[in-house]
Amino acid sequence: MPSMAHSEARDFTKTKQPNGKIVKNGPKDESRRQKIAQQRKSLPITSVERQLVEEVRKNDTLIIVGETGSGKTTQLPQFLFNAGFCRDGKVIGITQPRRVAAVTVAKRVAEECGVELGQKVGYSIRFEDATSSSTRIKYMTDGLLLREALLDPFLSRYSVVIIDEAHERTVHTDVLLGLLKNVQKTRSQSTSQMSSLEKMKASNGTVLEKDNHAQSQSFQKSYHGTKFSPLKLIIMSASLDARGFSEYFGGARAVHIQGRPYPVDILYTHHAEPDYLEATLITVFQIHLEEGPGDILVFLTGQEEIESVERLVQERVQQLPEGSRNLLVIPMFSSLPSEQQMRAFRPAPSCSRKVILATNIAETSVTIPGIKYVIDPGLVKARSYNPITGMESLIIIPTSKAQALQRSGRAGREGPGKCFRLYPENEFSKLVDSTVPEIKRCNLSNVILQLKALGVDDIIGFDFMEKPSRMAIVKSLEQLYLLGALTDDYKLSDPVGHQMARLPLDPIYSKALILANQFNCLEEMLITVAMLSVESIFYTPREKLEEARAARKCFSSAEGDHLTLVTVYRASAEWLEKVKMANNKDKTAERSLSKWCKENFINNRSLRHARDIHSQIQGHVEQMGFRVASCGDDMLQFRRCLAAAFFLNAALRQPDGSYRALASSQVVQIHPSSVLFRTKPECIIFNELVRTNHNYIRNITRIDPLWLPELAPQYYATQN
DNA sequence: GAGCACTGC
The missing domain is CATH 3.40.50.300 (P-loop containing nucleotide triphosphate hydrolases)
Incomplete structure (x- = not known):
């Protein structure tokens, strides 16, 4: 038909959307440099350079609304650099929600400036730092700036912080907004040298002002009159409602830039x-x-x-x-x-x-x-x-x-x-x-741990742009307390809480590493948490289902999925070692690993990611003074450690073959992708709880039910 | 006996 x-x-x-400005590129035969200059000139933002710089000078916080194509991400930092915002070696930081964006924009701006990437213009993302002491315009992921704040709570290297793509409202962006609001207040107070009392009088002294003030005071507990230069804050968003951001920043000025080409x-x-x-x-x-x-x-x-x-x-x-x-x-x-x-x-x-x-x-x-x-x-x-x-x-x-x-x-x-x-x-x-916003629909344990490490003790009172539900906060506080990250009065515990906050992992995985150090199986646990932190390691194309299953069987452990993951990781590492011994070229080794992945139905991208995480976390734990020891063949020891770490996620088999999660009393089932799907042991621990057609648990290891009261008496001793 | 949007430290 x-x-x-x-x-x-x-x-x-x-219906019509409003017409925008049409951008024409220069002729193709121009030299690249001329072409770049031409392109820059034609960007909508270029005609308002002077006004924009003036706005930034006049306003401590500025909201810029500009659609894709306006050039705000690449041009504004250059305008500010040229206007002298990097005097005294200060840095302009621009955050992006995604790694690729941070890298590509930095490359482009370095080219526009005619400098080598990593010098005046650079970028910093997890696993990759292309900056140097001479970097003045620094693109980075929002999560990375958050991590930086742990080491430098006042972000003292930065004269300007630009939060780009703020409308996406990632968890990291939302936490950063609250944090930067506090940092800005502290830094301008330290500059003006007004006493807190004068500051209170100077503002209209509304209840809200006082509350915010008290909060920023608690945030500043480590601040002892150090002098900082003021921090300029720029929020860039593509969405049309600047109002939300403006209200949050006390009626900050918002400007619009024409964009859509x-x-x-x-x-x-x-x-x-x-x-x-x-x-x-x-x-x-x-x-x-x-x-x-x-x-x-x-x-x-x-x-x-x-x-x-x-x-x-x-x-x-x-x-x-x-x-x-x-x-x-x-x-x-x-x-x-x-x-x-x-x-x-x-x-x-x-x-x-x-x-x-x-x-x-x-x-x-x-x-x-x-x-x-x-x-x-x-x-x-x-x-x-x-x-x-x-x-x-x-x-x-x-x-x-x-x-x-x-x-x-x-x-x-x-x-x-x-x-x-x-x-x-x-x-x-x-x-x-x-x-x-994501912050209203995710587990907050990590956010809370970070905020606590930054000196924010009152999480419920924290000035979020949009507050997560009280229940979500309380539940995560409770979880952190049960993991030993918080003391009885909900302060970060020493050393466990501080160690956990340093590790860029889910808090429960950080705790697992700390325990593994005591159980002498840190080597195994390091591999486990790296593998658990990435997307599915196994790749099962529909057309080769049987082959994929057979390949997977070679790695399967009767104890469960955690040991299976360790086996996969070790097998890949051994393969890589062998290839490198044979001909020590890194490139051939990489290619050979891809081949190994394909043959074994392993997702190459996930495995590489796990290897990156593994080496990063290994660096962290070694710095913390941990010794990466292996329990060798003593798998009992490793499973006991898993039980001690994941005791909150234990489940018992019921007569009908389903399981009951002990913490929440929910009925759950083992996901068919688990190696224990058929075995159905009496007692297990798991890492993921996902609802699809059923309540499924994934990444499971068999444990002895008697271990729970023994290894987690604070939780199981009072229960049956 | 199932199925998994997308990021990020």
Whole structure:
């Protein structure tokens, strides 16, 4: 039925988004340097350089709203540098939510400045530091600046801190905002040398002012009259509501910068679509058959959905007339091997059109060139967290307005585009303005541990831009107390709490390392927590299910998943050792490890990540004076250590083969991916609790129930 | 006998 897509074509109502400025690039034959200068000149932000610098001079806190393409991320730091904000060796710090962004922007700015990366312009991300003592413009991930604050609580090296992409509201961004607000207050107080009393009088002395003041006083407990220069704070956001940020910073000034280079037509359906996947398919073919050249980007919720739409598009392409079959389907999600991800970036063969089926990854993390059409069914898979049960789940929910805007913006990067929203226009107005910030839907143990280490004792009173629920805070405080990180009066314990705060890991994993040091199995635990900290290590493609299972069996341990992970890690390390012995070239060794991963159905990216974490954490624990000892063949010792560390996650088998988690009394099941799925031991500890079709627990090891009262008497002695 | 959006230290 070649005309099928045509006959079922949807009508879309049309609304216009405000037109932006069109940016033209210089001729291709110009030298690169001239071209860069030309590009800089044409950025919307360039014409307002003087005004912007003036605004920063006048305002301690400034909110800049500018859409992608305005040039704010690359240009503003250079403007400020040229205006003298780095005098006395001070640094301008710019945070990004993602590593790739920090690196690519730094490279670009170094090139624009004509300097070598790592000199005047540099970047710093986990596992990678491209800065030096001469670095003045420093791009970094937000999480890294947070870590830096642990060593330098007043961020004294920085004259300006710019929080970029603040609208994304990552946990790190939210914690940083609260922290920087305090740091700024402290530093300006130290400069003005006003006594706290005078300061109180000077401000209008409202209750709110006093509260904030008291809080910043408690934060400053380590501050003994040291003199600091004031800190300039700039919040950059792409979302239209600067109001939230402005209110949070006491009515801070907000300025807008023109940005969007090309207009995008937004089209809605007349009626709600009962089946959004079918509507997606129809729209894909409607665009393919009726619209001009340009690739299509479709936003779907997950891998499974993408794979099924991929099959359906391919089936229906075959039903088209021969001349119209020039449609190339490309899936895109994070767990896809990178060679396959690269397909999306290669241009489609001439005279054909690409349709990219992507998850959220295409919303912010990757920018795919050539996109002219966006199809947005208006749904997203989001993580939610129940602090009472500790249960994590993934649910499909409508996007926010901000997300819908971000998605449509993907059509206007290189020329005018179109976005097809697969819902009626009145539905758009019902969407929430912005996505619920992550801090309101995650386990707060790590955040609290960090804040405590920064001297913030009153977590419930901390000035979050949006406060997490009291229950979420209390539950995490309780967990940290049970792990021994906090004392009876909820202060950071010494040394355990301080040691845990130093390690960039989930608090429960940090605790496991501290215990492993006492149990003489730190080597095994170091590998375990590194492997537990990354995405799934095992890779099971649907078409090679049996082979993958067989490969996995070689690593399986009857004791459970933790030992299985240790075996995998050691096998890969031994392989790498052998290759390096044979020919000591690092590059060949790397390639050989990739090959080993493929043969053994191991996810190469995850394993490399685990190796990075392993070496970073090993450095930390050695600095803390721990000795990385192995328990050798004494697996009993290692399992006892696991029980001592993860006692909060113990479960007992019930007569029907399900389990009961001891801490929350929830009924749970062993996930089929566990090596203990069939064995079903009487008593186990686990690391993950995820709700999908059932309440599943993952990463499990068999333990002796008698170990619990023995190793965690503070928790189990009073219970049965 | 299942299925996992995306980041980050």
